[in-house]
Amino acid sequence: VKTSPFFSVVIPSYNRAKFISNTIDSVLKQTFIDFELLVVDDGSTDNTAEIVSKITDPRLKFLPKKHEERSIARNYAIDRSNGVYITFLDSDDVFYPWYLQNAYESLLKYGHPEFFHLAYEFKNINGEVHARYDKFKCDDIYIFLKGCPLSCMGVFVKRTITKEFRFNEDMDVCGSEDWEIWIRIVSHYSIKTDNRVSSALIDHM
Numbered sequence: 001v002k003t004s005p006f007f008s009v010v011i012p013s014y015n016r017a018k019f020i021s022n023t024i025d026s027v028l029k030q031t032f033i034d035f036e037l038l039v040v041d042d043g044s045t046d047n048t049a050e051i052v053s054k055i056t057d058p059r060l061k062f063l064p065k066k067h068e069e070r071s072i073a074r075n076y077a078i079d080r081s082n083g084v085y086i087t088f089l090d091s092d093d094v095f096y097p098w099y100l101q102n103a104y105e106s107l108l109k110y111g112h113p114e115f116f117h118l119a120y121e122f123k124n125i126n127g128e129v130h131a132r133y134d135k136f137k138c139d140d141i142y143i144f145l146k147g148c149p150l151s152c153m154g155v156f157v158k159r160t161i162t163k164e165f166r167f168n169e170d171m172d173v174c175g176s177e178d179w180e181i182w183i184r185i186v187s188h189y190s191i192k193t194d195n196r197v198s199s200a201l202i203d204h205m
Contacts, residue, residue: 005059007035007100008083008159012073013091017046019204020091021055027089028057032100036061038077039091043067071167071177074152078162085116086159088152092202099198103156106194114189116156120199130203134195144186148179153199157185 009027013020020039027037037057041048041064052062065076078086085107089095103118110116119134136149143149155178157165165185167177185191 004082008081010077014042016091017048026094040073042073110192113192114158118154118198119195
């Protein structure tokens with residue numbers, strides 16, 4: 001009997017009450033429904049907890065904790081996740097309804113790789129696309145030496161390798177913690193990609 005979901009979606013949040021409902025809603029409206037959603041409230045001082053507590057979907061797990069920054073919040077959720085794959089979403093961005101479905105199709109096609117990435121785009125609050133990150137070449141790992149080509153959004157990591165590969169909790173790495181962990185993972189596993197745009201990073205400025 002299957003008891004674990006295929007995907008675990010991790011959302012760390014700190015004082016994002018203004019945006020968190022829309023972000024969570026974008027996950028709960030996925031066409032692929034075999035997932036759990038872990039929302040970590042990283043010590044928010046606004047009404048994030050009140051907003052999230054009103055959402056009754058059984059796939060949602062709300063994990064409040066003291067404020068310790070994103071890396072610790074993500075690792076906290078990973079340790080409590082049950083999915084075959086873990087993917088990440090910041091608390092002011094959105095998945096498109098086909099995000100998990102596209103990922104599922106590609107992960108099966110590639111034979112369940114350890115590391116995978118879906119394309120995404122960058123939008124302003126009016127919905128205008130400023131940039132689209134859909135030209136990534138998975139065979140060129142040296143691109144990571146020039147800068148971080150990936151966002152946390154779009155990345156899928158097989159849960160079986162997360163004991164070995166965790167977000168660096170050193171505050172000196174804060175702001176580049178995603179780039180640092182991706183470099184460590186691609187030094188051991190190839191990254192497979194799907195260049196179908198499936199999510200949006202929102203510029204709220």
